[in-house]
């Protein structure tokens with residue numbers, strides 16, 4: 001549902017396989033070797049410490065370990081995956097509370113799907129105009145995307161439906177969207193796929209045999225040209241982890257909040273980059289019904305209606321599971337409501353979209369990404385004037401401290417995270 005910069009600009013999709021060095025795949029909890037306690041962390045020095053076990057952090061560690069480097073991954077949550085969060089307990093079918101879709105047939109993540117021997121189903125074609133937008137001139141430096149399209153004379157009915165799964169166009173950098181072909185990415189119909197059995201099926205091929213320390217909240221990163229010392233709060237108390245280098249894959253919301261202290265503070269260019277980037281709000285309200293409510297000939301409702309919600313039917317079996325998706329302004333409005341009111345709001349909108357009453361759900365669930373202190377919002381977007389920020393933040397510091405993930409790529413997809421973890425560590429490895 002979000003921007004895949006890499007494949008949208010017409011460039012070739014990079015190396016054929018990111019996974020060529022990988023042999024086999026894990027089958028346990030993401031296959032990670034999740035070490036207990038903190039004793040094994042003390043008195044050791046790793047080649048690289050990775051902060052965060054989302055898809056970027058796992059890809060980074062995978063690449064390093066496959067190249068013979070020692071790497072430890074410190075993850076604040078009690079699970080891997082970050083914004084890729086499959087709930088297997090809610091219903092008889094796995095429910096995606098975070099990322100749900102693979103966008104397009106060219107995504108790198110198909111490599112992981114194949115390795116996991118997972119099945120996928122095609123969900124729907126993307127929406128929008130069948131031809132690329134005609135924008136005869138370049139955007140201005142600080143111009144927002146809506147102002148740019150207006151100036152280019154593109155009629156509003158042809159504007160890409162970015163706000164459905166993201167922030168409205170007036171919040172986006174026109175330069176960024178233009179440079180990376182995002183106007184067309186959102187406009188041109190595309191195919192989306194869901195991983196049968198849960199999106200998290202793609203994690204074991206990345207995470208197998210990695211040394212991932214769950215429930216280790218990094219609080220401080222002390223860094224210099226000689227290496228890093230991370231201070232983390234683990235299940236057994238405070239630990240210090242030493243490494244020659246560090247890859248930080250924190251989401252932009254966490255970086256902006258200053259939850260992790262950098263000592264010495266990051267240089268101005270990096271701080272400005274963090275300041276200028278932003279994260280969207282997005283949430284899913286998931287309902288389980290004991291009888292069918294969705295029309296049999298539709299998988300998606302509300303896409304074209306600007307109701308603030310898009311409804312997806314995840315399962316036509318008994319039970320029927322329906323997801324109400326909200327992004328941007330509507331997600332923020334919902335986040336301000338108490339949980340009961342939030343679910344009631346989504347249900348009322350579903351009844352309106354169906355044109356008839358809906359029964360009370362037998363179960364419901366959601367995840368509050370804005371209130372989640374290890375995310376502090378959903379995925380990243382690039383506001384007007386911030387088009388240079390990802391590259392600025394991606395510049396390594398003293399050959400020791402590397403940032404990776406959404407804030408350094410400007411991408412906000414699982415595919416982008418997968419490629420970004422590899423790209424950053426390819427660079428680290430090349431630097432010796």
Ligand SMILES: Cc1cc2nc3c(=O)[nH]c(=O)nc-3n(C[C@H](O)[C@H](O)[C@H](O)COP(=O)(O)OP(=O)(O)OC[C@H]3O[C@@H](n4cnc5c(N)ncnc54)[C@H](O)[C@@H]3O)c2cc1C
Pocket residue numbers: 001002051052053054055056057074075076077080081082083084097098099100101102103216217218219249250251254259260282283284369373374375377378379404405406411412413414415417
């Ligand atoms: C609701 C929602 C729907 C989405 N839908 C899609 C979709 O359909 N398709 C798609 O491709 N993408 C989608 N995305 C975006 C996609 O999930 C992300 O772009 C991608 O997963 C980002 O991966 P990452 O590893 O860079 O960041 P994250 O997944 O955010 O990983 C960062 C990790 O850092 C950890 N962390 C935070 N603070 C600390 C700390 N102090 N110490 C240690 N660890 C810490 C976090 O717990 C997390 O595990 C969606 C995201 C959301 C939230």
